[in-house]
Amino acid sequence: NAGVTQTPKFQVLKTGQSMTLQCAQDMNHNSMYWYRQDPGMGLRLIYYSASEGTTDKGEVPNGYNVSRLNKREFSLRLESAAPSQTSVYFCASSSSSYEQYFGPGTRLTVT
């Protein structure tokens, strides 16, 4: 039981490049989330998926797209990376209870 896994762990992009961050959970959770964490700030919600087949914007969705591929997988895509998207990205999942379980994070640098 791996919980929430994320790939890659680290990534360096040049401005304008695109990439997809992958997230998978093996806890049979309905809801999944993408957050970004910047120095001195709390985690901010980018997008979430309350259940398979649905996605909704969070607090900071601009510049990102998501896909809920199936119940297990939720990917985050940067179509044209910008330096302002340099951050640590966390995926999380939850069932109907309060608990959210977080992945180990992806550290992204955009130069």
Added chain:
Amino acid sequence: KNQVEQSPQSLIILEGKNCTLQCNYTVSPFSNLRWYKQDTGRGPVSLTIMTFSENTKSNGRYTATLDADTKQSSLHITASQLSDSASYICVVSDPGGYNKLIFGAGTRLAVHP
């Protein structure tokens, strides 16, 4: 605006000492409050979750308190260990639903030998 604020931003204590971290929130209506521990380079891990009706909850050497009237919470760490060095994040449920959360910026705790 719904916000969660934590103090202090950072704290250094000696191994074996106790400490208390503070959290104030302006989220309304209130549903539940959580404390997470985040080790460097890792994702947050839940320590406690408290609902409106709970005012104290313990998890080993960690004790969280909640005063829903004053909208304050604290996390008390007893007999600190070097492994307690981490960021501690206070989180309140967003009234917007779907289990969305509002995060504080965290308190970075360093425990020195």
